[in-house]
Amino acid sequence: MDPEGQVDTTTIEDAVGKFGGARDRLMDILQEIHRRLGCLEQQTISALSASLRIPSAEIEDAASFYSFFNRAPKGRFHIRLARTPVSLMKGADDVARAFVAATGAQIGGTSAEGDFSLDWAADLGMADQEPSALINGAPFPALAPSDVRTMVEELRRNRDTTNALPLFPGSDASGLKQSRIAINLLGPGPVLFGDKRSGDGLQKALRLSPEEIVKEIVKARLRGRGGAGFPTGLKWRLCRQAVAETRYVVCNADEGEPGTFKDRALLTLAPDLVLDGMTIAARALGARQGVIYLRAEYAYLEAALRNELDKRRNDGLLGANIGGVNDFDFDIRIQFGAGAYICGEESALLESLEGKRGAPRDRPPFPTDRGYLGYPTAVDNVETFACAAKVIERGAAWFCGFGTAESAGTKLLSISGDCPRPGVYELPFGTTLNELLDLVGASDARFVQVGGPSGQCVGAKDYGRRIAYEDLSTGGSIMVFSAQRDVIATALQFTEFFADESCGWCVPCRVGTTLLKQDLEKILRGRGTLADVRALESLARSVARTSRCGLGQSAPNPILGSMRNFPEAYEARLQEEEFLPRFSVLEASAEAKSIQEHGLLDVEER
Secondary structure (H helix, E strand, O other): OOOOOOOOHHHHHHHHHHOOOOHHHHHHHHHHHHHHHOOOOHHHHHHHHHHHOOOHHHHHHHHOOOOOOOOOOOOOEEEEEEOOHHHHHOOHHHHHHHHHHHHOOOEOOEOOOOOEEEEEEOOOOOHHHOOOEEEOOEEEOOOOHHHHHHHHHHHHHHHHOOOOOOOOOOOOOOOOOOOOOOOOEEEOOOOOOOOOOOOHHHHHHHOOOHHHHHHHHHHOOOEOOOOOOOEHHHHHHHHHHOOOOOOEEEEEEOOOOOOOOHHHHHHHHOHHHHHHHHHHHHHHHOOOEEEEEEOHHHHHHHHHHHHHHHHHHHOOOOEOOHHHOOOOOEEEEEEEOOOOHHHHOHHHHHHHHOOOOOOOOOOOOOOOOOOHHHOOEEEEEHHHHHHHHHHHHHOHHHHHOOEOOOOEOEEEEEEEEOOOOOEEEEEEOOOEHHHHHHHHOOOOEEEEEEOOOOOEEEEHHHOOOEEOOOOEOOOOEEEEEEOOOOHHHHHHHHHHHHHHHOOOOOHHHHOHHHHHHHHHHHHHOOOEOHHHHHHHHHHHHHHHHHOOOHHHHHOOHHHHHHHHHOHHHHHOOEOOOOOOOOOOHHHHHHHHHHHHHHOOOOOOOO
């Protein structure tokens, strides 16, 4: 809206026209409007409803779901600070205090002059370089409190110049010392970052029949690298066999699992390998359209990816008659997410692609039968497509020469936390945690979170276990916690994450994650009893058993894992009484009085 409260109909009509007024492109339309206006106010949604001729409730349903859609105006510079166990252990609280002091804005608010807004955000994909932030979508890794005042002063000076950060995500133009994220590929391996010959896999695929491509992927025993491990060849075969004239290939680049950043490395260092894999999949499936669903936190990768797509079109590797093969027409577009962890789940991702809230679908039908826009769709992870390209390039037998009998190939791992060498490592499946910890120099690890919050909490007695689908399966996140870390406090931080990210569809997840958080808080405050621990375990198992999708089913994992591996940590906090209330009125009153008297800032407030 303009300063006088009038709806900017020109912006709305331009956005609608840019995407042909298609209902399934609602996310693109909202992104375009948000980019130009900075927020999606109710009046804007009402005007968009009239333009698209769809109920405003449908637009509201989508717009209100995603954390990167502001519903009210924000400051000229919107600063999002990563809040994760790793960022907090690296000093995110101190950085947040420095931003509050330098900008005059509180967390969740905007400074008086309207220049700065501060917000906590979930993982930003920079766990190896925490504390981190996004400022108008531009990444600021490895921040220290001493950096903040200079940054803020420069932003203030640049307020009226073209050297300032852009108002919205999608560009990295800035005069600030920032935005140069280290890729930290510390362990390149033999498959994805070894003998890389760009385009060889695709050129070979063009000489194979679609069925021959699928057979080679099946022979390679390639499984999905996003964590679930579904056989890729079977997925492609099912999609190919589905009766339909239209099929889609979708690349899931929404790596929102806290502690994961290996797909960012692939998209930066080897985007051609990922795009080769998508094009090979299109050849196998008979698809003519592909979509990269890119998380909003990676908006700064857009320009480079678009340049790569344009180059491929110019080289005849995208578009009509790819590689001179008649009727092999395939192109790829980029679709942004808008900040929703659940959209990493393939059916929620498809809902988002279609311009809806990212709520998981009931299955069956599966995406291979009815996926994007109701057509057969192969949804695969960034790393999976890259592996598929290497399988076709070097052959299934070569690929199976790495890994284990049930887990062929290598795995990209994002390693962060209490270790001197955090970064991306490509390791053969079957590598033990002991070997991994030696690589990163983590000599005093108390526990390791394998697979992010939804994965497994592993104690030192189990460091002989292996990274493999048949043992410790992971999408790529490995977080290391030293002896000084509190395992229960870490479990609480993960549980808070799940409570925030629940889509709200089912009661067990929507209510259960909040109750789990409250029960853990009671134990951490020293007000828990043995009965509370038993009730907590029972609730955790109920949430896992009855939730509708993988988020709720895995949300209790940090609690159950820490209980199993560190019962002494819980026992040490328990009181002997049979019952204690959740909080003490006297203690709460004393805390409130202290805050009122001293003006203390609790940067943990969301």
